[in-house]
Amino acid sequence: MGVDVISEDSRWNAAGLEPLAERAAAATLAYLELDPELWDISLLGCDDARIASLNAEFRTKPVPTNVLSWPSGDRAAASPGAQPAAPRPGMDAELGDIAISYDTCAREAEEGQKPFGDHVTHLVVHAVLHLLGYDHKTGQDAALMEGIEVAILATLGISDPYHS
Known part of the structure; x- marks a missing residue:
């Protein structure tokens, strides 16, 4: 698996975006029983x-x-x-693209009194789930997606971001 990280803001380099993103993406794919080595994300x-x-x-x-x-x-x-349909190995190797803003992440982490790295990890898990077809447009979809996010974050030692 590869998370190809391009950093336009040097604050992301200092924050360790690449290892955070790789860890979050790998945990998300593994939780969904998708081999992290088979998929690419930008x-x-x-x-x-x-x-x-x-x-x-x-x-x-x-x-x-x-x-x-x-x-x-x-x-x-x-x-x-x-549940969304799983991507097909060899056919859908490129899952898609993600963009994440340092300013908003830092502000939200501070306002929510959450460690910055935990908040970024949560947002990358959330975005990877979107790449895999999960959404939160309806209450049922939101409940499914949030439940999966919480379970994935727990495997990484991060508490439920929806309940303080």
């Missing part, structure tokens, strides 16, 4: 200005956000609350 570490530009371009929301994801294919579940 991740852009940026700032609020860049992510606001991406958010405006792709979601028509010209404001910063914490993380964005672009799946390489449509893997959405057939019905609310259902």
Whole structure:
């Protein structure tokens, strides 16, 4: 597996984005019984200005956000609350792209009184799940996705981010 990290903001280098992202992505794939060695993800570490530009371009929301994801294919579940179809080894090796903003992550971690690394790990797990077809558009989908996030984070020794 490879998480190809491109850092446009040097603060990400100091924060250790690459090892955090690799660990989070590997844990997510392994939890879903997908061999982490078979999949590739691209991740852009940026700032609020860049992510606001991406958010405006792709979601028509010209404001910063914490993380964005672009799946390489449509893997959405057939019905609310259902498991998405797993990617096919050899066919879907590139899962997609992620962008994450240092400014928003740092602000959210501070406001939530969470360790920065734990918050970033959570957001990468969240984004990888989006690449795999999980979503939170309905209550059923949100419950499924959040439950999986909490379970994955527990395997990494990170407490439930949804309950303080």
